[in-house]
Amino acid sequence: MARPASYEGVALVAPFSTPYQRYSIDTAHHWIATALRGSLRAAGLKPGDLDGFQVASFTLFPDTAVGLTQHLGLCPRWLDHIPMGGASAGVALRRAARAVQAGDAEIIACVAGDTNHIDSFRQLLSSFSRFAMDASYPYGYGGPNASFALLTDRYMTDYGATREDFGRLCVAQRANALKNPNAVMKKPLTMEQYLDARPIADPIALFDCVMPCAGAEAFLVMSEDRARALNLPYARLAAAIERHNAHADDPIQLRGGWTMDVDVLWDQAGMAPQEMDLVQTYDDYPVISMMQIEDLGFCAKGEAPAFLRDKDLTVSGDFPHNTSGGQLSGGQAGAAGGFIGMVEAIRQVTGQAGGTQVPGAEHALVSGFGMINFDRGLCSSAAVLTTGARA
């Protein structure tokens, strides 16, 4: 594959996360508006200054990005809706960056958010995809827990991963979350608690699962010139990839689409995995984080458990990972779960991460994964961010 054109000249600014709520009586519109407002305020901009708008959400129905323009009083000349769950941020960034480079839009707001009513997770599950409806729900209706349990089971069988290996990841993320005042989980987690947790869908237990909640995440994409003119801290986009429905003939998912594009990613970035100061993986379940660490070149297939065994995954460690606590400890606010790592990475490389700041962080890898349409996640994305201007 030829190396794609550079993303030079593009700035990612004004990262904003709403605090999450376990259950909300408000709508996705409410949460998206809150994050958009927060991001615009951080940049000192008004809604009228936007000429591009992009949204990722599961609970907007019957609205889409179109309905939101009228609802929120926006008048963009570039509009995009990205229904790609956990892969949304990487995909969003690629599109927005190209639009800014081409001059189709000058300031684009990228927002992801969802609400979570008492019954909305069940309702979301029951209408997720046709293949899931035909071939997955009738078999125990375990939702994503059961789907990922099967992948985890096979991963443990083939690569000898243990529950402790997954636990190490979850325990470290909880330690990170305790430094993030917005994280849903507020109590420390020990390995003992992890191992003794209530089984959900064997081999997955309670702390392997994310907590569905309500919330939203946002950032802005503009030119570096504009970011500098506004005197805003910003991140650069060094490389980005996406892939859908990769390895369709694998009988079960042990690798994602990253494997097809990983060389392009590092080539375009002009960097190697070892140069990353922090890594944000999509962590709906710990096995998926391991898969990303392997498929994005940090270690060989099946070796993530061993690779991580002698690493410290906390913000002060030698392999800072999911520094805000990720979804496992921060909560999963629907499609915002696809943005949580991206928004945190922008904060990190611009020196705005507060209590979870990795000292001197300049290079970050952000990876996304989404949409279990039937038996596997179909969408993968990844991006390398570098420091443009610090706060």
Added chain:
Amino acid sequence: MTHPLSPPPKKDPQKRSVSPTRPPEVRSRAALHLSAAAAEGRFALQRCADCGKVQYPPRDACSACLSTDLPWQDMAPGGTLIAETTVRTSPRLYFRERMPWRAGTVQLDAGPTVLAHIHGDVARHARVRVTARLDQAGQGVLVALPETDTPNMEDDPLMRALSADPKHRRVLITDARSAQAPALARALQKAGAAIIFAGEPESWRPYPQRAELEALGVQILPMDVTDTASVQKLAGEIGGKTDILINTARFLRPGGVLDRGDTGFARDELEVNYLGLMRLAQAFGPAMCARASDGVNAAAAWVNLLSVGALSNARPFGAYSASQAGAYSLSQSLRAEFRPSGLRVMNVFFGPTEEDDWYQPLPPPRVTAAALARSVVDGLQRGLEDVWCGDIAQDLRDRFRRDPKVLEREMTLGGEGA
């Protein structure tokens, strides 16, 4: 090895019956073909007519060559269990009430990977046999069974939910006078039925099978399907403990329209074959629906014995065929009405029978009562919805499916004589 089921204890009348809940019913139109095959006990998937790729989940276009010609074909059942989970929590009530639930990923020898229910006797990473069964929503689901039969495997709770096995169940044969009643009673008894009731019209009139039924221990109780009061009276007595109802009541006479001088026989045919079914359903249906999730001996199935002439009118039994067509159509309404409870309606289609005198002038082949009884029990054990018993029924089914108009033309030929 599956632990053999014990007979359930007597029900505590002070306890509430468990309300029927169901697994998800909604499917795409393409996926309904899997249910349609499962209704007859077949495991079928789509195979691309252009490139041969087997598809799963069901599709509208081939995932290899984009062809939209994806005929359904029976598949080889072999496969390997490559991953599994035991689900312990679910937002769906039906599964919540039945946790823990075993499910797994099976790589089929035929190509695709499927998600399936896993029988308790299947070992980790074992070879399996995949079959398609109807679940309590009436939809086809895939089940991975041990490669070879294991002792009591039909007693696994999963298999009980995917069948209407007569074992430990109480069965009502609606007409003891039916020529098929003794063979049915024998087959049900052999299959482990707990109690067999039989309704008896016109008790004052002697008939040869009565002694045979009594010898089998069948409880013979008065009921005439043409008499609403008698049907309601028996439903009041045993409706709450009827787990399977097999409607054997039939009024059979030869003749079409012109062969008969009046509508007398036609009225009897409708009274028994059509309105009799309706009376039975109105009296027994509600209680059976309410008990469709009631443990080991939950109400499980409603069985109609139908002449295959219900599909396409079969002379010289023209008027009788019309009453059977009515009963068949009514059985489809019953299916829809029973569906929310999970109670199954099984139709057993058959051609001329050996034991009914009125078929005496017809040439063979004919269906024996023993063969019909075997089909009924086998259908219940496999949870089928449509059973085709005997060569004539299967022949008519195939011709009907090939082209119903051609079949009608063949069935209505006037003959060369005139």
